[in-house]
Every structure is written in structure tokens, then in C-alpha cells.
Amino acid sequence: MSTVDLNLSMQSVPSFFGAPIGDIEDLSEKKIAVAGLFCDHFSEGEPGARYAARQLRYASLPLLANGLKISTPSNIIDVGELNVFPIEPIKTQSILEEQSYRIQQTGARLLALGGDYSLIPALVSGQLKANPDCHLKFIRISRNLDASEILDTQKNPMNRSSATRQIAEFCGGARSIAMLGVSDLSSIEEYEYLTDGFVRSAHQLSKSLTGLSEQIVDDLQDQEVGVYLSVDVDVLALPSIRSNSPYLGTGLSPEQLASVISELGKLPIIGADVTGFIPDLDLSGSAASLTVIEIIRSVIEAMSKESALCH
Amino acid sequence: MSKNFGESTTTSATFAGFPERNLEKVSQGSIVVFGAPVDSTLPRRSGCSKGPKAIRQATMNALSCYFNSPSKTVVSIDTGKTTRFRSEAVGIDLGDLADCTEVTSETLTQVQKLTAGVNNQGGLPVLLGGDGRILEGFINGLQSSLPELGLLVFSNRLDLPEANNLHSKALSTLLTSKPSSDSYPLLAIGVNGIQPHENWKEIKMIHGNIISADDIHDQGIEAASNEIQQFSLQNKQILCVVDAGVLDTGYAAGTPSLNVGGLSPLQLIDILSKTNFAEKLVGVCVSNVAPSLDARGHSQYASAEALLAILGERLFEDIS
Numbered sequence: 326m327s328t329v330d331l332n333l334s335m336q337s338v339p340s341f342f343g344a345p346i347g348d349i350e351d352l353s354e355k356k357i358a359v360a361g362l363f364c365d366h367f368s369e370g371e372p373g374a375r376y377a378a379r380q381l382r383y384a385s386l387p388l389l390a391n392g393l394k395i396s397t398p399s400n401i402i403d404v405g406e407l408n409v410f411p412i413e414p415i416k417t418q419s420i421l422e423e424q425s426y427r428i429q430q431t432g433a434r435l436l437a438l439g440g441d442y443s444l445i446p447a448l449v450s451g452q453l454k455a456n457p458d459c460h461l462k463f464i465r466i467s468r469n470l471d472a473s474e475i476l477d478t479q480k481n482p483m484n485r486s487s488a489t490r491q492i493a494e495f496c497g498g499a500r501s502i503a504m505l506g507v508s509d510l511s512s513i514e515e516y517e518y519l520t521d522g523f524v525r526s527a528h529q530l531s532k533s534l535t536g537l538s539e540q541i542v543d544d545l546q547d548q549e550v551g552v553y554l555s556v557d558v559d560v561l562a563l564p565s566i567r568s569n570s571p572y573l574g575t576g577l578s579p580e581q582l583a584s585v586i587s588e589l590g591k592l593p594i595i596g597a598d599v600t601g602f603i604p605d606l607d608l609s610g611s612a613a614s615l616t617v618i619e620i621i622r623s624v625i626e627a628m629s630k631e632s633a634l635c636h
Numbered sequence: 637m638s639k640n641f642g643e644s645t646t647t648s649a650t651f652a653g654f655p656e657r658n659l660e661k662v663s664q665g666s667i668v669v670f671g672a673p674v675d676s677t678l679p680r681r682s683g684c685s686k687g688p689k690a691i692r693q694a695t696m697n698a699l700s701c702y703f704n705s706p707s708k709t710v711v712s713i714d715t716g717k718t719t720r721f722r723s724e725a726v727g728i729d730l731g732d733l734a735d736c737t738e739v740t741s742e743t744l745t746q747v748q749k750l751t752a753g754v755n756n757q758g759g760l761p762v763l764l765g766g767d768g769r770i771l772e773g774f775i776n777g778l779q780s781s782l783p784e785l786g787l788l789v790f791s792n793r794l795d796l797p798e799a800n801n802l803h804s805k806a807l808s809t810l811l812t813s814k815p816s817s818d819s820y821p822l823l824a825i826g827v828n829g830i831q832p833h834e835n836w837k838e839i840k841m842i843h844g845n846i847i848s849a850d851d852i853h854d855q856g857i858e859a860a861s862n863e864i865q866q867f868s869l870q871n872k873q874i875l876c877v878v879d880a881g882v883l884d885t886g887y888a889a890g891t892p893s894l895n896v897g898g899l900s901p902l903q904l905i906d907i908l909s910k911t912n913f914a915e916k917l918v919g920v921c922v923s924n925v926a927p928s929l930d931a932r933g934h935s936q937y938a939s940a941e942a943l944l945a946i947l948g949e950r951l952f953e954d955i956s
Contacts, residue, residue, distance in 0.1 A: 473704055486704055509714045512705035516713070526713040575902070 339382035340403035341438065342622070347402040354432035357398070357628055360424075361406040362440025362600070367414045368485035370441055373603035377439030378406060380604035381621065384614035398625050404428070407437065409444075414483045418447045425451025429596070434628055437598040438621065442471060442557060443485040445598055449492050449553055452596045459551040461496045462542060464503045464589060465489060467557035467601075468527070468576055472499075472515040490518065503541045505585060506530055506560040506577050527560065527576045530585060538591040538634055551595035556586065556624060558602045558617055579616050583623040590627030591634045597624050649696040650729035651762070652944075652951065653703070657728040659750070664758035667725065667950060671732035672747050672766035672773075674739050676926070677799050680767070680892035683926030687936070688732050688764035690927035694940035709955065718956045725951055730754075732764075739799035744773035751777025751919070760950075762943070765923030767892065768879045769799045774921050775810045778875060782918055783813055786821055786871025788864065790904065790942070791879035792828040792849065792895045794835035808838040815842040820870040825860045825907070826852065826882035826899045849882075849898050857903055861910040868913040875919040878904075878942045880926075880935050888938050890930025901938035908945035920946050 340346050341359045352358050361378025382403075407424050410416040425448040428435045437448055453461055465471075472493070473486040484491075493499050503523035516524070523541050530537075542550055562576035577585065602617050650656050651669040662668050671688025702708045702721035709720045733750065736743050747763065751774050754761040763774050768791070779785055789807060798804040811821050822844030839846060845867075851859045868874065881891045884898035925939050944951060 469701075474706075507713055508701070509712050510701050510710040510719075511713060512701055513707065513709040513711045513718060514705050516711050524713060528714050 337386075339386055341382055342385050342401065342618075343397045344401040344403045347404060349404065349427060349431060351402055352404070352428060352431035352433035355400055356431075356433040357401045357436050357625060358404045358428045358431075358433045359401050359436045359438060360404045360428075362409075362437050362444055362598075363406045364409040364411065364417065364444055365441045366411070367417070367483040368441060368443035370485060370601075371603060374439055374441050374601055376604050377602040377617070380614050381438055381602075381618060384618055398622075398629065400629060401436075401625060402433075414481075415479075417444075418482050421447035422451040422454070425449075425596070426454045429455035434594070435596045436621075436624060436628065437600075439602065440600055441485060442467070442488050442555070442600050443483040445555055445600065446488050446491040446495065447483075448596065448598065450495050452551070452553055453495055456551055456595065458549060459595070460501070460545055460548045461595075462501055462503065462545065462550055462552045462592070463492050463496055463555065464505065464541065464552055464592075465555045465557070466505045466560050466582065466585060467555070468506065468508045468559045469557075470504055470507060470511050470515040470519060470524075472518045473512070474514070493522070500544065506582070509575060527562070530577065531581055534584060534588045537585070537588050542592060542634055550593060552589070552592040554586070554589060554594050554597040554624065554627065556582075556597070556599045556620065558599065558620065579619065582620055586620070586623040586627050590630040591632065593632035593634075594628045597628055599624060649692045651692050651695055651764070652699060652727065653696065654727040654729045656731055659730060659753055659757070661728055662754055662757040662759040663726060665726060666759045667727035667762060667947065668730060668754045668759035669727065669762045669764065670730040670750060670754075671764040672736055672743070672770045673732050674736055674743055674766045674770055676767040676797075676892035676924075677738060680797060681926060681929060682892070683890065683928040684765060684767045684892060684924060685737060686927050687766055687923070687925035690933075690936040691764045691922060691925055691940050691943070692729075694933070694936040695944065698937060698940050698944060716956065717954065720953045720955050722951055722953055739767050739769040739802065741802065744770065744776070744802075747773030748777040748780075752780050755781055755918070760917060761919045762947075763919070763921040763923075765921065765925065767797075767799060768881065768923040769796050769802065770923060771877055771921055772796055772805060772810060774919065775875065778919050779812050782873050784871075784873060785811065785813070785918065786867060786874045787811060787823070787877070788867060788874055788913075789822070789824045789877045789879070790826050790882045790899075791824060791877065792826055792881045792898050793879075794824060794827060794831045794839065794846070797893075806832075806835040806838055808835070808842050808844060811842065818870075819843055820845070820867055823847070823863060823867040825864070826904070828882075828895055828898050852899060852903060852907075853897075857907045857910065860907045864907070864911040864913065868911070868916060872916060873918040874913050874916045875921070876913070876917060876946050877921045877923070878939060878946070880922070880924045880939045883935065883938055888930060888935035890926045890928070890935030891924050892926055901934065901941070904938065905941050905945055908942055912948055914946070914948040914950050917946070917950075
């Protein structure tokens, strides 16, 4: 077969930050498995976040090509989209839990991107199954508490408005929950449910971050602790990003959010997600995607840090 | 339509979950919401015909923290203040005026008749626009029985735009009451950009006042909130108008015209939250919301939150 010398410039297959594309066999300790969540329709909120993972992969390309201050983190592997069953919520819940568990079993840590918060309890459940001896602290950065009473789980197993309460039940109660960047106005029942937890509003966070990580794990100093970090871009203030929960006009700036995540890097993060970003409804298009990419980069850096606190 | 996969947000919403009823059901003291889905005409950008529906949906979203609570109560994490949504508040949604697609003299007459009908039955009319020109019909409908009306307008301009065969009209000319030295019939807040000198002069002639967007940027929202308190003291009946055009285009692009240097949504809502004239309200008009021009939805959310802040204690109760 003859070879033809063609002077062509080829663009690589889009992946998160240009990371190598792999599968579960490629995962090992210290690696971060970045996975997309193509699912946003089982619960309330505007749909569209299912496209976030795809958009974030495409947005990574010009970012890399233009040599902005971002470089491919050496420890991440793009494992594609997690499997879901689009019209079967119970099966979706079960398979997400299983995939989260299997990734965690390899020693790698899961970073799920896209989708909506209703999917996260399944991922956290998988993490807990893989780390039965670890006390899991769940840190959620979001405008909403999402701690409504859990109603009929058979009829409606994936429900964003009660997702935090579901996770609290997995983790041993509200004491295991830290909610950061919460909107000033929150349902009184949800707020009271989280009385034993750690709740800070966006306004409170914007004043000072000193000692935040220490305060979150204050009651767990002598225990084996793992932290799951869940970031929803709805925490960003107007007019940065469109997200899938109602606009309230207050929140954190992208810089403040990145600082909060960086502060949380002192903790041993065993899994994370970034949800709620709706790329196709955003007028500013790629600019918004680049902002979210920066936030994800902060999460990867926080996950890659050696924990300065806890075991 | 329910998607059968769980909770749905795509159902069509009435304002604040009020029942949909007709005019005969209006009772004394009730909040009566209706829409006028009239579009803007050139040179203004079209899209306002979808305004009423978008404002209703945005209002439901803005109230979601209350509706997620079984007791309809929210707590402020920053201040500890506890507020309850008054489920017992009497309100109805009449729906939108039919066959009402552009601003014409017939449209204004329809709005006028409906407004007068609601007012005569003791209801508080709340008009969802629609192009801002519908305000003329709304004011005429109220002034037929309330001649001493005080007009509080949040807008970037001092006139109503021309539409079809209707000429532009200065805000000051909408009021029928005779000016006197102790009256304060008009307060315009958020005015921005070049305005016809005549409009400015006429407002001063009828003893009205103007707080520009620049005044608010320079002196803070107190420049506006203090003036509203003065205005509220001198008027027994207040019609409050929010023209979404008062918002800066960078924050809320969904309006028929552009406004560079306007108010931010937070400034508008802060001003309204720091003032209380709900008892004196005789009508509310929210106009110039064109959702299709704002894919991020900020224009309708900001307008909806402004409307909820205006209705204040009629809808919310401080139970701290």
C-alpha cells in the first residue's frame, strides 16, 4: 500500500481537557475518572443539562489550542458517559450506583459532569458501598438546599428537591451534610432538617473563607473521613451562567466559587460532580462553557491535592 | 404537559398559583391578574406577546422556595427573618385578552374596560404585558373611578412609545388630575439616556419628580427608596408600573428597546423591597417583557420578582 504525504492538520477527538480516553480497565489509584451524565429529565428544573458534558468536551479544544492557562491534568481519564436508561428511573438509579461503585473499586475517584442533581444520590450510594468503613462527608455547593421530605420513592425515585435528604440518609443524617452558597431564602422545613448540618449562604461565604474546611470536619477529626464534593453551577450569580433552577439574582462570582473549591482541597475528596449547567440555552455560548471549565479545573485541582486535614 | 418521568415544570402556570376565573368572580380586595399579549411594532423589537405567559411561569419559579415548603414559609439564612406566603390571599387569574396581538386604539379600549370592570368590583388589577403602550388603556380604566391617582413608574423613558397609528405620549399627559402645589402625582424612577426636554419639563410642571438611573448608580438605591416613601405619604392611591426596559441590557436583554446603563435586577428589587406601599396600591402594570430576546430568562425573572416585591404584604407575611 502506498503512503501519501498529506499536509493535513487534524483535530483530536474531543475529551475533557484533552485527557486520554479510556475505560474502567485504565483506571488505577490516584487517577480521576471524568464521566459525563447524559440525563436531566427525571426531576424538576429546566432540561438541557444533559448536553453539558458534550459541550464541555468541545469547549476544551479551543482552550487547549489557544494555550490558555490550562494544561491537561496528567491524572485524569475521560471514561465517556455513564450509562443511563432514559425512560426507566429505577434502573438508571441502580446502574449509576453500580458504575460509581466499580470506578471507586479501582482506586480511582469519580468526577461526574453534566446532568442534574437528582442523579447524585445514586453516585454517592455507590461511593459508600465501595468505602464502607469511611465516614462520608457530603459537601454541596448550590443555591438550593433540596432537602424536602422524601415522598414515594417507588413512583418517583429520582427527585431533585429531596436529593440532599436522600444523601443524608445514606451518610447517617444531616450532620454529614455541608451546604455552601445557599440562597438567602430557604424553605423553613428544609432549613430545620439541616439544623445539625453545616449551612452557609453565598453572602456569608463571600465575606470570609478562613477556616471553612476545618469547620466542616470539626466533629470528625479522629475518624477516617472521605469527602464527596457536589457543585451546582446554579450557585453562580447573575448574569454569569444559565442553570436549571430558578433565577434569584444572588450567588457567588466564578472567582469566589473557585476560591471555595480551592479551600475545600484541604479535605480528602473521594468523588465529585459538577451539575446544573445548561449550555445550549446560554447566549454567551462558549464563554459560559469556559467559565464552567475553569470551575471544573478547580475541582480537579482540589481532588488532586494531598489532604491537609483528616485521615 | 406532564412528562410522566417525575415532577414536571412544563405545565402552564397561572400567576402565583391563583385559580383561573372570569370577571364575575372578582371580589372586594382580591388580586386580579390578566394579560395583554400585544407585541411591539417597528422600530421596537418584537417578542412582548409572550410576556404574560413568561411572567406567570417566572413568578411560579420565584415562589418555588415557598411552594417547596409545606407551611409555605421561608427563612433568611442571613438575617433569620421568617416569611410566609399567604395561601389565604384572595386572587384570581383572568387569563389573557384574546385577539389582542398589536397595540391599537381597540386594544387600549379593551384593556381600559377590563381594568375599570375589575376596579369597580373592588379588585386590584394586575396587568401583565405586552408592549408598554398598553399602560394608556390601564390608566384610563383606573382614572374613570380614581381621579386622584399617583403614578409610580419604573422606566428608562418618560413617554409611551408610538405604535401603529398611535402617537408617542408623555407620561405626564396620562394623568387627568389638575396639578396643585401640594400634589405629587408622578414619580419616574430609572430614567436613562436622552429624553425629550418637553417630557422632562412637563413632569416638573405637574409637580412630579424623576430619579434617574445615574442618580441610583451614584447615590445608591436610597435615592429612590426615600423618594418613594415621600411619594407614598402624599398619595392615597398608587398605580405602580414596571417597564422591563428600566433594566440594563447587559443583565436583561428581553425588552423591545436597548438600555445601556440601566438598573441591575438587584437594584430594582432592592428598591421595591425597601419600600412598602402595598396598602395604597390600586393597580400594577408590568410590561415590555420579551422572553424570546433573553434566552437566559433574566428579564422575566427580574420582572416577576419585582411584581412580587410590589405586592409585598398582600402576598407575604413576616412571622419572625
